[in-house]
Amino acid sequence: MTPTRKRRLVAISMILFAVGVATTLTVFALQQNMTYLYTPSEILAGKVPADARFRIGGMVKDKSIERGQSLTVAFVVTDGDGDMRVEYEGILPDLFREKQSVIATGSMQGDRFVATEVLAKHDENYIPRDVAEAMGKAHQKHNVPEDAAKPSTY
Template identity: 85%
Template sequence: MTPTRKRRLVLVALILLAVGIATVLTILALQQNMTYLYTPSEIIAGKVPADARIRIGGMVKENSVERGQSLTVGFVVTDGDGDMRVEYEGILPDLFREKQSVIATGSMQGEKFVATEVLAKHDENYIPRDVAEAMENAHRKHDVPESADKPTP
């Protein structure tokens, strides 16, 4: 092998190594910053990793908003199959109200969800696509009888 070929081979190997390292670092950084969206019924079913930062999506249940001292607010998010208590300290969006689509970011602390951010949409007919799909999947799993999973002879 000539010295020129050796240099090219080493250069190509170094470039591939650098690209591999950059890819691994990018994937690790993205995984640390990801927050997954769950419905209340998925959280109740235990599909949420412990101490993970997640998003909960659904509708604010009617007559569930409780305002505490200063900026503390508690409310229930529902997907029709399950209800989850959410506590938030801060200023809620102007568009936040009961029977309204909401997404809250935070983590589970015991049986309640403690939110660090709450987002609401202005149109009461709007449900974010992620929330709508998750709620539809939860309903589908809830409504399917056990015999439907087994093939008929």
């Protein structure tokens, strides 16, 4: 092997190694910053890893908002099959109210969810896609399909 060819091979090897290290570090950083969306029934079923930071999505239950001192507020998020108490300290979005969809980011502390961020829905006809899909899947698991409840006719 000639010296020029050897230098070229070393340079290409170093570049490939650097790209591999950069890719590994990027994937690791993205995994650390990911937050998953769960519904209250999924949380109650134990599908959330302990001490994980995640998002809870659903509807704010009617007559569940409790305002505390200063900026502290507690409310219940429901998906129709399960309810989860959420506590938040901060300024809520203007569109936040009962019977509206909400996504809160935070973590579990005991049997309650402590939120660091609360996002409210857009308008009365909008449910965030992630929340709608998660609520639909959770609801299907807990209910009998409509066709199975109906008697068959021949």
